[in-house]
Amino acid sequence: SQQGEEDPQALSIQEGENATMNCSYKTSINNLQWYRQNSGRGLVHLILIRSNEREKHSGRLRVTLDTSKKSSSLLITASRAADTASYFCATDAGNMLTFGGGTRLMVKP
Amino acid sequence: GAVVSQHPSWVICKSGTSVKIECRSLDFQATTMFWYRQFPKQSLMLMATSNEGSKATYEQGVEKDKFLINHASLTLSTLTVTSAHPEDSSFYICSAVRGASGVDGELFFGEGSRLTVL
Numbered sequence: 597s598q599q600g601e602e603d604p605q606a607l608s609i610q611e612g613e614n615a616t617m618n619c620s621y622k623t624s625i626n627n628l629q630w631y632r633q634n635s636g637r638g639l640v641h642l643i644l645i646r647s648n649e650r651e652k653h654s655g656r657l658r659v660t661l662d663t664s665k666k667s668s669s670l671l672i673t674a675s676r677a678a679d680t681a682s683y684f685c686a687t688d689a690g691n692m693l694t695f696g697g698g699t700r701l702m703v704k705p
Numbered sequence: 706g707a708v709v710s711q712h713p714s715w716v717i718c719k720s721g722t723s724v725k726i727e728c729r730s731l732d733f734q735a736t737t738m739f740w741y742r743q744f745p746k747q748s749l750m751l752m753a754t755s756n757e758g759s760k761a762t763y764e765q766g767v768e769k770d771k772f773l774i775n776h777a778s779l780t781l782s783t784l785t786v787t788s789a790h791p792e793d794s795s796f797y798i799c800s801a802v803r804g805a806s807g808v809d810g811e812l813f814f815g816e817g818s819r820l821t822v823l
Contacts, residue, residue, distance in 0.1 A: 629749070631748075633812055698811075
């Protein structure tokens with residue numbers, strides 16, 4: 597079920613620009629994960645941030661977590677056309693994984 | 706909104722038995738469904754892509770004879786864990802694509818099925 601909320605639902609940017617996606621959730625969590633879905637493929641895990649972490653980097657990805665606001669953001673810097681995909685956040689509360697509705701990112705060359 | 710239902714939500718079985726998990730898209734047709742598993746405190750891992758009317762595509766390292774996938778209709782995909790062992794205990798989740806596949810299609814998730822093998 598889509599219990600988390602992501603915004604924007606869709607984002608279109610030019611190559612080279614940064615893309616920021618946000619995720620909000622409702623319950624306490626152990627960790628929050630970001631996934632990417634490429635065209636016609638299943639989810640690919642991007643990054644996991646634990647509840648006691650505030651920021652994490654992986655290549656051109658930067659994830660922040662604010663547990664007081666129950667929100668997270670995913671920043672993709674210097675975007676490329678190949679970054680075009682849907683991005684999902686998922687919260688792990690220990691007993692199940694709950695996904696947000698996803699953000700569709702379109703990066704124009 | 707679109708709903709994807711998984712059944713059962715949790716199951717406990719004895720070692721050596723087979724367990725079937727169903728994934729249904731309740732209000733839309735899904736030609737493509739995905740199956741994932743998640744070990745405790747780890748991320749979700751794609752097991753296979755299930756396509757209606759054709760054989761599933763398995764990810765590297767996933768035994769197709771161990772995890773049987775059947776996508777017999779546009780609203781139902783099943784995952785059967787054959788001769789289950791304790792190491793198969795995990796959280797299994799499916800997702801279904803509504804509309805066109807990929808970026809143009811919307812992805813909806815089931816609530817997951819927790820398997821415990823004794």
